[in-house]
Amino acid sequence: MDKKLIDESKKYLMNTYNRAPIVLRKGRGMKVWDTTGKEYLDFVGGIAVNCLGHCHPKVVIALQKQVQRLIHVSNLYHIEPQIKLAKLLVENSFADKAFFCNSGAEAVEGAIKLARKYSKDHFTSSKYEIITAYGSFHGRTLAALTATGQEKFQKGFEPLVPGFKYVPFNDIDALKNAITDRTCAILLEPIQGEGGIRIPSADYLIQVRKLCDDNKSLLILDEIQTGMGRTGRLFAYEHFNIEPDIMTLAKGLAGGFPIGALLAKDTVAAVFQPGTHASTFGGNPLGCAASLATLETLLEDGFLLDHCRRIGKYFKDSLEKLKKDFPSYIADVRGLGLLLGIELTKAGEPIVESCAGRGILINCTSGNVLRFTPPLIVTEKEIEHLIDTLEDIFGR
Numbered sequence: 126m127d128k129k130l131i132d133e134s135k136k137y138l139m140n141t142y143n144r145a146p147i148v149l150r151k152g153r154g155m156k157v158w159d160t161t162g163k164e165y166l167d168f169v170g171g172i173a174v175n176c177l178g179h180c181h182p183k184v185v186i187a188l189q190k191q192v193q194r195l196i197h198v199s200n201l202y203h204i205e206p207q208i209k210l211a212k213l214l215v216e217n218s219f220a221d222k223a224f225f226c227n228s229g230a231e232a233v234e235g236a237i238k239l240a241r242k243y244s245k246d247h248f249t250s251s252k253y254e255i256i257t258a259y260g261s262f263h264g265r266t267l268a269a270l271t272a273t274g275q276e277k278f279q280k281g282f283e284p285l286v287p288g289f290k291y292v293p294f295n296d297i298d299a300l301k302n303a304i305t306d307r308t309c310a311i312l313l314e315p316i317q318g319e320g321g322i323r324i325p326s327a328d329y330l331i332q333v334r335k336l337c338d339d340n341k342s343l344l345i346l347d348e349i350q351t352g353m354g355r356t357g358r359l360f361a362y363e364h365f366n367i368e369p370d371i372m373t374l375a376k377g378l379a380g381g382f383p384i385g386a387l388l389a390k391d392t393v394a395a396v397f398q399p400g401t402h403a404s405t406f407g408g409n410p411l412g413c414a415a416s417l418a419t420l421e422t423l424l425e426d427g428f429l430l431d432h433c434r435r436i437g438k439y440f441k442d443s444l445e446k447l448k449k450d451f452p453s454y455i456a457d458v459r460g461l462g463l464l465l466g467i468e469l470t471k472a473g474e475p476i477v478e479s480c481a482g483r484g485i486l487i488n489c490t491s492g493n494v495l496r497f498t499p500p501l502i503v504t505e506k507e508i509e510h511l512i513d514t515l516e517d518i519f520g521r
């Protein structure tokens with residue numbers, strides 16, 4: 126343990142995270158190393174961010190080339206990699222237009238603004254309400270925090286932003302009761318990530334889509350965690366036979382480099398005009414170059430998405446088997462592709478610590494859900510090693 130550095134971390138940084146006593150210095154593929162030289166297998170992947178693994182050569186080279194050419198110019202000018210990235214995202218999604226920002230929360234803020242403005246421009250000024258789900262997570266800025274249907278994140282930061290309503294996730298009747306002609310949008314994660322890897326029933330999103338259409342409300346999907354191949358499709362909505370009107374992306378979008386994006390259909394995107402929304406750093410050359418390299422790599426021959434579906438199934442089957450062997454520890458196994466979770470019957474944090482001690486990084490969300498979001502390049506052997514380690518920990 127690097128005590129000196131960790132003490133300084135506590136001294137100089139705001140105490141917003143319960144950090145593990147590990148200082149990571151280097152990463153390659155599935156592996157990271159700390160400042161003492163200890164090696165870890167990384168099943169966190171920067172929380173579903175490092176989708177191609179650490180320091181993927183294509184991303185590294187794209188960043189190196191771009192950093193020498195041009196780092197920042199602002200959106201007062203056209204930016205080459207930004208245009209290429211928008212084109213590739215549009216060609217591979219439901220959307221016609223993209224807007225780039227720098228983080229997930231910022232993308233959600235943009236989506237909320239876009240939906241409100243669309244409804245005000247096309248309908249009435251009282252059509253501004255947004256319905257979101259309990260257990261959701263949409264980010265930490267004030268409107269994103271208000272959209273997040275979990276009190277524990279909102280406590281202490283009131284007054285929240287007006288115009289939000291919450292319903293239980295995966296309960297279509299609750300949504301039918303909540304929707305009114307004041308509803309401008311329904312904002313959902315296709316699979317709740319932070320809320321404990323919760324997957325809706327097969328037809329839920331189809332019914333939500335229909336409800337939105339009938340009520341002239343927009344469907345905003347927050348794919349910040351589920352997007353970029355994480356579930357075995359480029360975007361999770363592809364599993365559910367629907368398309369959103371607006372989608373938010375961030376996390377894996379640039380394979381580790383910070384970026385956020387807002388995608389929308391033309392009719393919706395058209396309400397953003399010069400002066401209505403902006404970001405100084407949004408869509409900067411570096412982030413877009415990293416994202417372009419990431420997206421190109423993800424789409425190459427569909428190899429990685431194939432692998433994600435296959436290995437994700439293997440991983441989930443292995444977790445199911447673990448559940449059979451340790452029924453008193455594991456209450457449920459959930460997920461799709463490489464967005465997987467096991468709900469424990471007890472707190473997850475001690476298991477996370479034991480795994481770190483044994484050289485494996487995993488994450489715990491919602492108190493008792495172990496969340497696995499490894500790079501999409503994870504192998505069977507690495508998954509076996511994790512399962513053996515969990516067996517060993519549960520067995521003690």
Ligand SMILES: *Cc1c(COP(=O)(O)O)cnc(C)c1O
Nearest residue numbers: 228229230262263264347349350
């Ligand atoms: C992580 C996450 C966010 C917030 O992203 P930040 O980049 O941390 O602001 C929003 N929505 C979902 C679904 C997320 O998983």
